Amino acid sequence: MAAAHKWSQDVTEHSDALDLEKDVFTRDDPKSIALSLKRSAEHSHRRKGTPFQSAMSMLTFYINRAGKDLSPKQKKVLEKAKEELRAAFGR
Secondary structure (H helix, E strand, O other), X not given: OOOXXXXXXXXXXXXXXXXXXXXXXXXXXXXXXXXXXXXXXXHOOOXXXXXXXXHHHHHHHHHHHHHHHOOHHHHHHHHHHHHHHHHHOOO
């Protein structure tokens, strides 16, 4: 039996809005995650909305979709990345 295909993984890897750096959400540095998402959002010509909206949406989407599969440590890193993302965009 083939492994189950997860649509959320497909969206994360092949998003029509952002070209994400490989394994960006597995990093352990919130600032690094935020700056990577900022770069991706600012360089995308396919996104809808502002770069900030696109970056925050992708981060929130990943946190929500990963759900119970995220370790408490990684969830904390990703939540902190939201704060770093806001700071990176001056919000």
